[in-house]
Amino acid sequence: MDLNALDDFQLVAAHGGFGKASRASGRSKATLSRRVADLEEALGVRLIERGTRSLELTEAGQLLLTRTEGPMHEVAEAVAAARDGLATPRGRLRVAAPLLFSQMALGHLAAQFIASYPEVELEVVADDRPVDLIDEHFDAAIRINPHSDSTLVGRCFAKDRLVLAAAPSVQMPQGNGDKPFPVPAVVMPSYRDGDVWSVRNGQFTVEPQPVLRLSSLLMVRDAIAAGAGAAMLPESIVGDLLRDGKLVTWGIAGNDVELWVLHTSRRLQSPKVRAFVEFMCSQYPEGSFTIPTK
Structure with a gap:
């Protein structure tokens, strides 16, 4: 009819x-x-x-x-x-985000978001795996260096970078040509024997000698601050320790780490998703990811 x-x-x-x-x-x-x-x-x-x-x-x-x-x-x-x-963000908004980003930033940011959009009920799920937004009923996801996906669109809202860092008591390698420099290291479970860490511009390459394997980057940070060895970590979570002299950086490694907020479609984008994307991008106007001040 x-x-x-x-x-x-x-x-x-x-x-x-x-x-x-x-x-x-x-x-x-x-x-x-x-x-x-x-x-x-x-x-x-x-x-x-x-x-x-x-x-x-x-x-x-x-x-x-x-x-x-x-x-x-x-x-x-x-x-x-x-x-x-179409003009008023409202309703339930489910967002998936990496565990570390959720722990370090999203509590603070979520409170700011709902203060700006009181008719939105925000639910954040901390999960390091790449969730399926459609099958698992998520409206948006925050991902680090996401792979190209024709079903998702979004924006890079901030960048971080990896630094090779250690406590001042750990001997820093000097330029040694093409030969990797063995160092005691604290690594994540994703580390594979034989992997090497290179500092940008070819200053030197280190051959990690794992002394600890930890599943949390925050644990890795605390372990190297206690002198356990060197580690490759996001600058955002070691910045305070570097400024306080509790850690020293041996150099910047690789390319920038990009943080993206993704959703399923740009066409007829819902107001709550559009508001969340714009909000996340507005939090880092300089483009660099920093930990919110508590």
Whole structure:
């Protein structure tokens, strides 16, 4: 059934004629008449008895009007609410984010976001695996150096970089040509025997000699600050220790680490997702990821 035709039938019935309905709605009498006729043909019954001066609803027309007037009003309200939603972020917003970023920044940022958008109910799930936004019902995800994915779009909102760092008590390698310099190291479970760490610009390469394997970057940071060895870590989580002299940097490693906020589609993007993307990008106007001040 054509809902537009049903809406026009109700309009004509409410105003008691095609002429009055035309003047009230701005639609032509011919259009209203054709829509009602199409509805009658689709249903296989006459809904209106047309007279020269007035019209009367048939028994079928009266029954249809009675049964559909309330539901059609609800449909109109739902459409209006959806249109209003284009300007007002509201509803539940599920976001997946890496564990470290969640622990270091998202509590602070989430509080700021809901203060700006009180009609949004924000749920953040800390998970290092690349969740499936559609199958797992997420609205957005924060990812580090994401792989190209034709189903996702988004923006890079901040950058970090990896530094090779250690406590001052750990001997820093000197330039030694092509031969890796063996050093005691604190590594993550992803480390594989034989991996080497290179400092940017080819200053030197180290051959990690694992003394600890820890599953959290924060544990790695605390272990090297206690003198356990060297480690490759994001600058954002060791910045304070570097400034305080508890750690020293041996150099910058590799390319920048990019933090992206991703969602499923740019077309008809929901207001709550659009607001979250804009909010995340506004938090790092200089482009560098820093830990919020507590």
